[in-house]
Amino acid sequence: MSKRDEYIDTMKHQLDEMNANMDVLEAKAQAARDDARDKYKAELAKLRQQSKLALAKLDELKTAGEESWDKITDEMEKVRDAFIHSFRYFRSQL
Secondary structure, eight states: OOHHHHHHHHHHHHHHHHHHHHHHHHHHHHTSOHHHHHHHHHHHHHHHHHHHHHHHHHHHHHHOOHHHHHHHHHHHHHHHHHHHHHHHHHHHHO
């Protein structure tokens, strides 16, 4: 397996893990009080949007040529890091 394929697999695994963790948080948010539940739903919607952006960037990464690989990996890592940061912050609020 090439280094590129390993990188893509690693990113895919991390994003899949984050999405699974969001499902757990969503279940906790459902159990919250009504007023808090609305806030949590809004925050989860933001996290889902970040997840979609990260998955779109991953798709872009898969089809990137060698000339754009470095730029797109940098962008991928920024998107992933922002997603993870937002997720951790939300999790800390529950």
